[in-house]
Amino acid sequence: MGRHVVCRVKDMMEGSRKIVVLEGRSIGIFHVKGEFYALKNSCPHQAAPLCVGTVTGMTLPSGPGEYLYGRDGEIVRCPWHGWEFDLLSGKSIYDPHRCLVKTYDVEVEKAEAESVSVETFAVQVEEEQVVVYI
Amino acid sequence: MSSTRIIDCDVHPYPKNRDEIRFYLKEPWKTRYTGSGRGFYGNPVHGSRLDANPPGGGPAGSDPIFLREQLIDEYGEKHAVLLPRAFCNLLPDPDFAAAIAAAYNDWLADTWLGKFNEDGVFKGSITIAHQDPSAAAKEIERWAGHPHFVQVMTDSGARAPFGQRQYYPIYEACSKYGLPLAIHPGTDGMGINVQPTPGYPTHYIEWHTCLSLGFQAHLVSFITEGVFERFPDFRVVLVEGGVSWLPALLWRLDAEYKALRYEVPWLKRKPSEYVRDHVRITSQPLERPEHDRHLLQVLEMMDAEHILMFSSDYPHWDFDSPRLAFPKLPEPLKQRIFYENAKAFYRL
Ligand code: FES
Numbered sequence: 001m002g003r004h005v006v007c008r009v010k011d012m013m014e015g016s017r018k019i020v021v022l023e024g025r026s027i028g029i030f031h032v033k034g035e036f037y038a039l040k041n042s043c044p045h046q047a048a049p050l051c052v053g054t055v056t057g058m059t060l061p062s063g064p065g066e067y068l069y070g071r072d073g074e075i076v077r078c079p080w081h082g083w084e085f086d087l088l089s090g091k092s093i094y095d096p097h098r099c100l101v102k103t104y105d106v107e108v109e110k111a112e113a114e115s116v117s118v119e120t121f122a123v124q125v126e127e128e129q130v131v132v133y134i
Numbered sequence: 135m136s137s138t139r140i141i142d143c144d145v146h147p148y149p150k151n152r153d154e155i156r157f158y159l160k161e162p163w164k165t166r167y168t169g170s171g172r173g174f175y176g177n178p179v180h181g182s183r184l185d186a187n188p189p190g191g192g193p194a195g196s197d198p199i200f201l202r203e204q205l206i207d208e209y210g211e212k213h214a215v216l217l218p219r220a221f222c223n224l225l226p227d228p229d230f231a232a233a234i235a236a237a238y239n240d241w242l243a244d245t246w247l248g249k250f251n252e253d254g255v256f257k258g259s260i261t262i263a264h265q266d267p268s269a270a271a272k273e274i275e276r277w278a279g280h281p282h283f284v285q286v287m288t289d290s291g292a293r294a295p296f297g298q299r300q301y302y303p304i305y306e307a308c309s310k311y312g313l314p315l316a317i318h319p320g321t322d323g324m325g326i327n328v329q330p331t332p333g334y335p336t337h338y339i340e341w342h343t344c345l346s347l348g349f350q351a352h353l354v355s356f357i358t359e360g361v362f363e364r365f366p367d368f369r370v371v372l373v374e375g376g377v378s379w380l381p382a383l384l385w386r387l388d389a390e391y392k393a394l395r396y397e398v399p400w401l402k403r404k405p406s407e408y409v410r411d412h413v414r415i416t417s418q419p420l421e422r423p424e425h426d427r428h429l430l431q432v433l434e435m436m437d438a439e440h441i442l443m444f445s446s447d448y449p450h451w452d453f454d455s456p457r458l459a460f461p462k463l464p465e466p467l468k469q470r471i472f473y474e475n476a477k478a479f480y481r482l
Contacts, residue, residue: 046458052185079184080453082177 029113077081141476144445158237186449198250223289224325229264259287271307278311285309291321297355349375381435416445426461
């Protein structure tokens with residue numbers, strides 16, 4: 001299992017995403033309402049780069065003729081055929097049990113103390129960073 | 135995939151902006167032309183692949199260099215048959231419609247088939263306005279003999295099923311110049327085209343699913359009206375009209391023929407038998423039943439080996455990847471669908 005520091009938390013605004021290649025795999029990291037999620041950047045349907053799709057909400061299940069919109073910012077839509085995936089779980093909306101995309105663990109961790117070689121001070125970096133485990 | 139050669143029979147080039155088309159229009163059309171698309175029944179999510187927008191700007195499908203990278207080179211396509219989307223088939227004014235069709239042809243010839251086509255990868259379609267079949271025939275004549283136009287094309291939206299005789303000048307011209315007629319979805323249920331969509335659907339999902347019904351109506355019309363008897367060299371390709379409905383439709387038609395041959399005495403063969411000689415079908419959007427074996431059975435039943443041709447529909451939202459659109463196929467069948475059938479049909 002690889003541990004990969006991806007970026008500093010303050011470099012990923014809420015609602016933003018970042019696509020990185022870790023161990024040869026393209027992975028999308030999403031900042032959704034204070035939490036971070038990572039998804040394989042390949043759609044289970046025809047392997048489109050899922051993570052470049054639109055981050056959006058969805059129409060919630062409702063009665064005929066009724067529209068309820070919700071979960072804004074928690075859904076990514078495939079850039080090809082438009083299938084909806086739950087960013088929080090990687091599961092497709094239309095069939096969460098059989099159509100899903102691989103997810104990875106993401107942790108927000110304190111940045112390690114870095115020793116900076118200029119002069120000889122040890123500098124404590126008081127920042128948090130986004131770490132993906134694959 | 136690398137061993138499979140590919141001819142992609144449905145690729146859409148777009149002008150960078152409306153002025154590219156307007157350049158080829160004379161007044162009064164030049165001023166009137168708005169470049170608007172089909173107006174309604176748009177996909178509510180997105181109409182083209184979101185990753186198909188060229189990095190240098192412009193709409194998806196408008197940059198030949200980027201299209202080559204993302205489609206031709208990515209999948210190793212030998213040829214892409216281009217079908218521009220002029221949407222002129224919904225206009226009530228036949229002169230305006232014909233002018234737009236002609237402008238699109240000039241544009242395509244100069245750009246995609248001209249200066250961006252040194253290696254001949256791109257093959258084009260002659261856009262016609264079927265509102266005035268004689269004018270359409272003249273437009274076909276204007277381009278016949280061009281080395282890279284390989285077919286004539288029209289939207290499937292029409293005022294009457296395509297077997298009817300008002301369209302014959304088009305088929306005569308197609309036959310004379312050896313150009314097949316491609317029918318592509320586009321203006322069904324819009325503008326002047328009430329037929330043959332089933333009424334007036336409410337949602338895109340309804341409209342898009344039912345597009346294949348129009349193709350079925352046109353195919354039955356071609357056969358029963360005796361178009362293929364009247365024009366023995368006339369060939370048709372049904373683009374993006376669905377695939378797996380074909381066997382059931384032809385079984386039904388052949389069954390009807392046993393009792394109703396009396397009504398169509400000009401048919402010299404069983405209705406279904408005209409298909410292999412005269413009709414080709416493109417694959418996208420390929421129906422994928424739950425079990426791959428069911429699709430393989432349908433492909434066998436429909437004689438896919440001879441009549442099915444691969445298409446991706448790049449850059450539209452329902453693009454089919456050459457790598458993943460089909461289940462695993464026996465190699466000879468794959469070669470035919472992805473390459474051989476189109477090579478023979480378009481004489482490439
Ligand atoms: S490739 Fe993602 S929905 Fe088809």
